[in-house]
Amino acid sequence: MAYRILIVDDEIALQRMVGEILAQAGYETDSALSCAQALDRLGAAPPDAVLLDVTLPDGDGFSLLEKLRESRDVPVLFLSARDEDADRLRGLGLGADDYITKPFLPQELLLRLRAVLRRVYPQEEGTVRLGGAEILWGKSLVRRNGETVSLTAKEFALLRKLWDAQGNIVTIDTLCQTLWDGPLVGYENTLMVHIRRLREKIEEDPSHPRYLLTVRGLGYRLAREVRP
């Protein structure tokens, strides 16, 4: 089932563009041009998330969020032209799930919306594929060439962090923070050992990895698609 997103913005051109971006990404959309319309739409067809502008003709997004929070707990992402720290902190302080500053790239909007939805509506992804390897998240298992190997807790956390980054680079500092909840110092070698073991479980040829890639000097990235 597709998530339903309510876009509250008084700029019709922007609203239409955001609607198209979301629709292309497989979301259902609804729209409102003012606070009053937004409250109407919220009552008529409760959305799964709200993209909310701060400046609206009949009030501001902050007050609307406060009103909204009184009755329901729908995730809200601000989409605002106000870029000052004070506004950002106010929005997040009122309980918004994210604060995106205009102008933004469609990809950024989609990634941040997806991250919020994943956090608010957790769904256990059953199985994902990485080339010849099949990862069973629920059971912490990797199945490859008919063989099934289990992932240790650290390997699972490592793989999950890299998978959630959606192909982006994750620095070695972030990985250490995830695994040991502390800074990198002293853990570099241990991290490399975990990476090597993980490669042995998911890669065809661990010495020439195609998925779990090293980005020299920075960290690692998990390529979801490999170009032929």
Next chain:
Amino acid sequence: MKARGLLKGAGLVAASAVLIVAVILAGILSFVYYNTAAGRVWGVPLRLLSAALVPGEDGYTFTGEELLGEDRWAMLIDEEGQVAWSLRKPDDVPEHYSLTDVASFTRWYLNDYPVQCRIREDGLLVVGAPKGSIWKHDIAMDIQVLLQLPVWFTMLFLLSLLCVLGLAWLVLRRWFRQAQQARDAARSDWINGVSHDIRTPLSVVMGTAAQLENAPDLSPERRRQAGIVRTQSQAIRDLVNDLNLTMRLDCAMQPLRKEFIQPEAFLRQTVADFLNGGLAEGFPLEMDLPAQPLPAIQADPFLLRRAVNNLLTNCVRHNAPGCPISVGARAEGGAVLLWVESGGAAAPSSGPGEPSQLEPDGGAAHGTGLKLVAQIAEAHGGRARFSRGSRFRCELRLPADGRSLS
């Protein structure tokens, strides 16, 4: 510049001193003229009065009544202390005087009558005025004290002058500061307003261009063109953001939210975010970090990230793909040095005979990006140094423990 400032200061002090002296002299002259013109002269011409009193066989003849005036009286005391002649002498003025009486009234008052005296061959001429009409005071002073007076007066005058100038300076500075703050606030509001208003239309341009760039039904050429629109929109976005922040830093309106930052982790994350944003495709990026951990720095992570991002963007914008970019850090003295270096001269050229060292603001006249880098370094008590020969290099020198670099 310093000598010119000193000269200006000395000129200001001299002009103020002359002005004060001129005002005081003019005041004294006005005072004298005002009272003289109104006939408020306390004394009478005793020499003329004395000449008008002539002894004769039948006693004295006095012809100076007009000179004496209506409200004054006069008497002549002979060598024995006895009044020999008098005109309108009040009843409470005695007829006979001892040596001590004379010594006293010549200096002070005679029975509260202010008097003037003149010695004559035949005695002492005394002219009295009504009680309470004249104030008399005897002045006597040690000669050493008298000689000191000019020095003391000059010192006090200069001190007063300094106080007046200091007060005027404080008032003017406050006034200028308030005026500056009002101008800054107006400028800030204006730039803030413009940047706010430009963001929504820019979102539509950037978003639509990005959609077209990925539209499968468009030809590769059209998609490439949409990519150009998207990239240029991002450049405008960066410019708006930089303009806003540079103005806030200029007017000291940007609060610094300092945290302890580990330089290596910070640089890795900033470079990774830059690469993840797809902004450096085709540019080999190399990290140059020491094996030993660097000391932590105290900095606002948002601002510092912005500075490094601006340097990376600058390298990408002014170089062709394939040009290597290097990012690194090292400890030096009590500071941490962060640098970004690219193979080409990634900064606008300043013309023929250009120096290998860029102007201190990093060529701010050409754009806000590098100026902002310098401002951010300064806001952290550090320095930004730009240099360019065959390679562009910017070094950010930041204090390792949050103290300002000398």
